[in-house]
Structure formats: C-alpha cells, structure tokens
Amino acid sequence: MALQQYKCPCCDGAIEFDTSVQKMKCPYCDTEFEMETLASYDEDLKNEQNDDMTWDTSAGGEWQEGETDGLRVYSCKACGGEIVGDETTAATSCPFCDNPVVMMGQFAGDLKPDCVIPFKLDKKAAIEALKKHYLGKKLLPKAFKDQNHIEEIKGVYVPFWLYDADANAHIRYKGTKVRAWSDSNYRYTETSYYSITRGGTIGFERVPVDGSSKIDDILMESIEPFEYSGAVDFQTAYLAGFFADKYDVDSEQSIVRANERIRTSTADAFSSTVNGYTTVAPVSTNIQLQNGKAKYALYPVWLLTTSWNGEKYTFAMNGQTGKFVGDLPLDKAAYRKWLFGLAGIISAAVFAIATLFWFI
Amino acid sequence: MKKLIIFLVSTLLLFSAISTAVSAVTSPLLIDGADLLSSEEETSLTQSLEQFQAAYDMDAVIITVDSLEGLTPEQYGKAIYDGWGYSDECIVLLVSMEFHDVHINSFGEVAQAALSEDTEDTIRENITPYLSDGNYAEAFETYIEDCTYYVDGYINGFPFPFFTILITALIVGFVISLIVTGIMRAQLKSVRQQNAATTYVKKGSMNVSESRDLFLYRNVTRVKIPKNNSSSGGSGGGNHGSSGKF
Numbered sequence: 334m335a336l337q338q339y340k341c342p343c344c345d346g347a348i349e350f351d352t353s354v355q356k357m358k359c360p361y362c363d364t365e366f367e368m369e370t371l372a373s374y375d376e377d378l379k380n381e382q383n384d385d386m387t388w389d390t391s392a393g394g395e396w397q398e399g400e401t402d403g404l405r406v407y408s409c410k411a412c413g414g415e416i417v418g419d420e421t422t423a424a425t426s427c428p429f430c431d432n433p434v435v436m437m438g439q440f441a442g443d444l445k446p447d448c449v450i451p452f453k454l455d456k457k458a459a460i461e462a463l464k465k466h467y468l469g470k471k472l473l474p475k476a477f478k479d480q481n482h483i484e485e486i487k488g489v490y491v492p493f494w495l496y497d498a499d500a501n502a503h504i505r506y507k508g509t510k511v512r513a514w515s516d517s518n519y520r521y522t523e524t525s526y527y528s529i530t531r532g533g534t535i536g537f538e539r540v541p542v543d544g545s546s547k548i549d550d551i552l553m554e555s556i557e558p559f560e561y562s563g564a565v566d567f568q569t570a571y572l573a574g575f576f577a578d579k580y581d582v583d584s585e586q587s588i589v590r591a592n593e594r595i596r597t598s599t600a601d602a603f604s605s606t607v608n609g610y611t612t613v614a615p616v617s618t619n620i621q622l623q624n625g626k627a628k629y630a631l632y633p634v635w636l637l638t639t640s641w642n643g644e645k646y647t648f649a650m651n652g653q654t655g656k657f658v659g660d661l662p663l664d665k666a667a668y669r670k671w672l673f674g675l676a677g678i679i680s681a682a683v684f685a686i687a688t689l690f691w692f693i
Numbered sequence: 694m695k696k697l698i699i700f701l702v703s704t705l706l707l708f709s710a711i712s713t714a715v716s717a718v719t720s721p722l723l724i725d726g727a728d729l730l731s732s733e734e735e736t737s738l739t740q741s742l743e744q745f746q747a748a749y750d751m752d753a754v755i756i757t758v759d760s761l762e763g764l765t766p767e768q769y770g771k772a773i774y775d776g777w778g779y780s781d782e783c784i785v786l787l788v789s790m791e792f793h794d795v796h797i798n799s800f801g802e803v804a805q806a807a808l809s810e811d812t813e814d815t816i817r818e819n820i821t822p823y824l825s826d827g828n829y830a831e832a833f834e835t836y837i838e839d840c841t842y843y844v845d846g847y848i849n850g851f852p853f854p855f856f857t858i859l860i861t862a863l864i865v866g867f868v869i870s871l872i873v874t875g876i877m878r879a880q881l882k883s884v885r886q887q888n889a890a891t892t893y894v895k896k897g898s899m900n901v902s903e904s905r906d907l908f909l910y911r912n913v914t915r916v917k918i919p920k921n922n923s924s925s926g927g928s929g930g931g932n933h934g935s936s937g938k939f
Binding site: 466469470471472473499503508515517518519520521522523524525526527528529530531532533534535536537538539540551552554555557558591593594595597598601602603606657658659660661662663668671672673675676677678679680681682683684687688691 | 853854858859861862863865866867869870871873874877878880881882883884885886887888889890891892893894895898899900901902903904905906907908909910911912913914915916917918
C-alpha cells in the first residue's frame, strides 16, 4: 500500500498541517506551503486502487488464527521502521521517528472524503482547554488531575456521514383553551376543545453522524456543532501531523440516527407553531423523509482517553470551535464531606436566626 | 339583745352556707347534661378544671347538652357566661349532641387576649377527632391541656420550642445542601446526546402549508363556593368563638 510522507522541498524534512496559519509548514525550516502545491500528490487517488496488503508475522512467535485479522503493517519511508495499524487507520505517526504518515489507499476511489474541516486549534490549545475543564469542579478527585497523561492527547480526523433531508410533516393535535371566572355563588370553568392540524415541509442539511465504531457517538454529538463554512475540499495533505481513520460504519447504518434527530426536530418545529392553547397534545404524527445524497467528511477532534479507578474516561475537544466535553469522576469522600458539612453549617445558621427571632 | 345577736349571727351563717351551696350548685366547672362521661371521668376532669381555676384565676368550663333548644351555639355559649355564675374570665366549651355541635369561646380581657379566634379554631380542631370517635373524656382532657398551654403562654410566656426549631433547621439545611451538591455533581457531566437537529435546519426552508384550528365543543362546569360556617370576623365587641361539627 502506498504510504505518503510529505517532504519539504527545502530541507527534506517531513512537513505537517499547521493550525495557526492554516497551511502546510515545515517544523524544521519554518517554510510555509499552500495547499494547492501539494494537490498533485492526490492525483493517483482518482483511480480505483487495489489494496495490496503486506502480511508480516512477527519474528519469534506464532500468531493464532484470527489474531492477525485486521492488522496492517506498513514500512516507514523515513526510518524503515514498522508501523502497525488496523483496517481503518488512515493517518498516523511513525512510533520510531515520529514522522507523520498518510495511508493513501484508505482514500482511494469511493473512499475519498468529500470535504474536510482542518484543525483550527493546536495541541497547546487542547491541553489548555483540558486544564480549564478541571477548574471549578469541587467534587473532582485531586489525584485524577495529577495522574492524567495530558501529553498523550491526540488530534484525530473523525469520519462523519453528513445527511441532507427534506421532511414532509402532517401532524394532528388536540388542544384546549380554559377560561375561569366566578360570581358570588359559583366558580365557573369553561373548557373549549380544538382539533389542530399542521402540515408542511422543512429542510435539513449536513446532519452529522459518527462513521467510526471505535469512537463513541454520544461523545461526538456532545461537541457539535461543527461550522460547515470552515470546510474545504479534501486533500490528504491536511492529515499530515494528525491521526485519521476511515469509516467502518457505512452510510445506510448511520442514516438511522440522522433520521431520528431530523424527525424530532421536525415535530418540535411544527409544535412551536401551535400557540395560544392551555394544553396541546399530539394525536398523530406523520413525517416522511426524502434524503438527499450522503456526504463523507472528516471533522477535527482532539481526543484523550484515560483510566482511573478501573473506569475509562474519554475527553474530546472540537478541533474547530474549541468546545470541550468529557465526564469526570466523582470524589465520593469529598461529596460526603460537602453534603454533611454544608448541611451542618446551614442548619446551625437557620437555628441561630430562628432563635434570634424568637427572643426579639 | 342576746336574741338579736344570735338571730343576726345565725342569719349570717345561714346566708354564707346558702351562698356557698348556691355557688357550688350553680357554677360547677363540668356539667355533663348529655351524660357522655362516666363518674370516674367526671371526677378526674373536674379536678383538672379546678387546678386550672386555681392556677390562672380563670374558669375553664365544659358543658354538654342534648339540645341547644333552638339557639345557635354562640348564643347558648354567651348565655352560659352571662347567667350561670362563672367568673368574669371564662373559657367555655359547649358540646350539643342534637346536631353534633361543638363550640369554644372565651370571655373576659385576659381570656380573650390569650385565646384568639384562630387559637379557638385550633383547639376545636384538636378535639374534634376525639369527639367524632366518641372519646369524650380524651377530647375534654385535650381541651384542658390546650387551654393551659395558651393561657400559661400568654401570662408567663411560651416555652422556647427547642426541638421543633432544631428539626426544622436540620431539614432545611439538608435540603439546601442536597441541592447545592447536586449542582456540583451535575457540573462533572458534560457528555450529552443531541436528540434534535435544530442547528442543521436549512434557513428559511420551513413552510407550513397546512394550518387548521377547528373548534370542536365547549364544556362549562361550576363549583359552589362554600359559605363560611365557622364565623370569623373579630370586628369589635368581643369575639364570636369557634363553632363546628363533629
């Protein structure tokens, strides 16, 4: 399989995509290059390419049946070291010489992404965001903050399917309007019942669904939205210096999730046009979707997985907007201390104030 | 002369004897006209009422009758105070079995100051369950205890409700603490599923082509406003007491 490493024409070093200038930059001689100059490297991708896999069993041991399934081994052009990836690895760095590599075959023919949103924020920004994420969380165990392998945070291009759809909705509701008044003898309540219908169309574009089974879908939904205005035509050069995976969940499977979200939004949008009623309840909801063609995109995400106390914790930062998410563990001892300590202080204060009022 | 002195002395003695007898007969603190109590209960309650009288210089009175003879409970209660020879400071509990009326009223400056109409309502509500169950002795004991509490509180000052305030403070403190720590816990979670696709709606693409609001039918219900039976007013001229059914 063809491995691509982008060499600097000036000093022959390996160049990477630099987030601050949004161009390719050589970290050794500081020269910057426009994306177009590297477009020629992608010429070959236009043709269907056959995967040729090199199987390598490691010296000195027998692999079990099935253990080697899915492993791919590549040879680093810079140092000759072995790079081991799986079926989806599309961009990584050589574990020996740290040079970035891109596996061209992963993007051949049909697999070529339609667009990519390049990284806008670099590793420093990601680390800062992680540190900020810890701030002010009083119930976070101190040891967790200290034991994080912050440097291992990785910039990953996550494969996404983007769906367009036109929704055709026809929803019926039952609604009531309630009026109340009273005279000297009776309290009156008047309830008027209505049958309400709303129908029409609403369009959606580029609803994203995570196309990688390795990366948690809910985590990816939490760092939305990605701004499509920042997307550019795909070029493999953008991947240099980062990690990337190609999709392993195809578009027919992912569309299910997209349609779920589209339906919910459609129902909400039409419900919001029903106004002026005391109560509204949907009676029948009929939503038909016409999906346009799905697009395949790579979106930038900074990822860090860490484990603590036997549990796995994953943090993600939107590489374009900087939105940072990640569930944190609870320090049970601190929680108990806070709960009872605070209860004690407030009880004492209430008691003191009540006593004061009593004796005044 | 000697005869005159003897006559005067004996008349004086006779008069004081009669008046003591009269006062003993016309102002007993417990009159069980409807025969709701056994004689042991009567003795015990009378003792408690006499202790109250001695302690606070006020008559707490319990009257049970078979019928109010056409009068309202308030009128009957006032008649008791006016004509049955009780002291100026007086609290009356009247129970009539004909229509199951119970009435409490206070007369005299100190008694009326110690027992407001709301307090009389409270005492009446405290004893009504016992009356409904037929535990008349318990009802009357509760009446005496409540009167003691409120009159003693008025005259000598209420005791500091240490226990009540402590429990309330603990509950309030715990609830607030739960809320605050709950918020701190929620801070730790930031991973949320996005159930909608609102940010991906094509701007201006929403077209409501069908919009119908059809009126179906109307329903009017009415509820009678209950007239206030236990009169509370408190406009000048003494309070009206607290009346109710059991």
